[in-house]
Amino acid sequence: MAGIKDVAKKAQVGVGTVSRMINDSGYVSEETRKKIEIAMKELNYTPNELARNLYHKRTGIIAVLVPNITSPFFAEFVNHVEAELYKYGYKMMLCNTEKENNAEAEYLDMLNRHIVDGIITGVHSLNVETYEKINKPIVALDRYLGEDIPVVTANHKEGGRLAAELLVKNGCRNVLHFTGSTEISSPYLERHFEFERVMRNHGINVFTYQLRLNRFDVEYYREAAKDAFSKSADYDGIFAVDELAVECMNEVIRSKKRVPEDIKIVAYDGTFIADMTEPRLTVIAQPIDSLAKESVRLLRDLMNGKSFKNKQIILDVQIRSGGTTFNS
């Protein structure tokens, strides 16, 4: 295989000149450039990307960490992140952290060792102190990881309020509410607090069902729906994430009740799953596309040397009316 020396010889220039051109590290005249390009072409020479990256101390690779890619919310988020990164010439390394306890630490280590230029993370099992030690580009989705790491999140508090008011308007009096695990500190928990606050203000009964941490599989959601329905037959309203809302709808169908006549459902997230039921789910939709774009924008800012203190980007959610509620 031809090397940089062969190229220099063929183009009749010095090795340093070829190196300057490949690495874009100094002046090379237009005429010389052409000669080198022709020599490269004739020798079928491709510059070694690793060597070039070593020189520039960047790899063009961004790591994205999510608990589980088969979860529709994370699948859509990752899909948009990858497209956005691609636009700016970055490649995405993807890690499902669910399978391994120490994957998160390993990726932080890769950031330190210059294998990736930055991290966008939707997970968090290490403590905040670990993140505080790392002075490198990291952006968090829905996670608080210390004041130096910007957070991108939807307005979950507003989401909780919208969901609650919708069920109130629909005349619900006994509402089943599935909450995420409160073991971790995440802005998305605010939707639950706000939902319950509004419900209390209206004097409505809320049955709170707390889900386990980091379980996003259909099997678990089905169990949880069944379990919740085994505890009471009085629910006339439900608030749950998309996949769980689908499983609740299946429970309602099995119990021979009707949606929305007997039981109203408001789902949270608004992934493609919410459009696959008959009728479609009424959802509080997260702006997944914008969450992805903002995450990439902040990460690029960090990689360009910008720094942030307690930066939080909060994006609007919106009601998307389906057939599982009346007037909305």
Add this chain to the structure above:
Amino acid sequence: MAGIKDVAKKAQVGVGTVSRMINDSGYVSEETRKKIEIAMKELNYTPNELARNLYHKRTGIIAVLVPNITSPFFAEFVNHVEAELYKYGYKMMLCNTEKENNAEAEYLDMLNRHIVDGIITGVHSLNVETYEKINKPIVALDRYLGEDIPVVTANHKEGGRLAAELLVKNGCRNVLHFTGSTEISSPYLERHFEFERVMRNHGINVFTYQLRLNRFDVEYYREAAKDAFSKSADYDGIFAVDELAVECMNEVIRSKKRVPEDIKIVAYDGTFIADMTEPRLTVIAQPIDSLAKESVRLLRDLMNGKSFKNKQIILDVQIRSGGTTFNS
């Protein structure tokens, strides 16, 4: 930041010795190793991974190309591939090729430039000649890319036969059959040929509906289902991939017919989507986990210098009975 020279000085050994140890490129005595390790620790030195990779001509990164990660089949495949790669110390770079026409060519180029060590691809828009020129580790899922590139696939022919026989056993006489685009050459098309062959042998009417290439979104599937049902109201059986089968089920519900009493449904793939309906879909399940594991195994073989000629791994499919058919 401390460099290799600082480590050598502190450990009172030569720079070459430190380099040999870091790169695992020659003998270093146990005693010297210890001294170097202590020096590295004291100086908080982390070897530059890029430099090390440059030396070894490997990056430990595998690119995985799929049309769209939000498609449940590809999401599950990628999930398993990533977990399997992780086991062997590899990281996964993921590309959704749907968004960009030339992403496929770009990744092949990255393989040539030593940015990734290998590729597992579930897409194919470039011609086979392009792939034949590349003498590097590539494994194809469900795609024929020339005799040097091993193919991992499910036994789709058997899948087509099982689906057909199941609908025959269920007494169907007018079956709606959604086929993939026949524009590309893929082993998965065999299920369609075999399905129609068995149906013809039994004298059963088949309404074939050809889907567009590379559309995996819910919106399109809903349209296709609606369109197919607008053409006839006589179907008593349906054969379609999971997401489309769900949309067909919704069409049946809207037309006030019953599944499986009036219309039987057999879905193909067996992703988590198939378990989210009421009743659950009867499916011909692809062994997605094994498809992923075999892809990684073959890729590792290729990276270890093995070569294959016309290698094809064909894995068994199986019927998973749900409630959208009777006896199965």
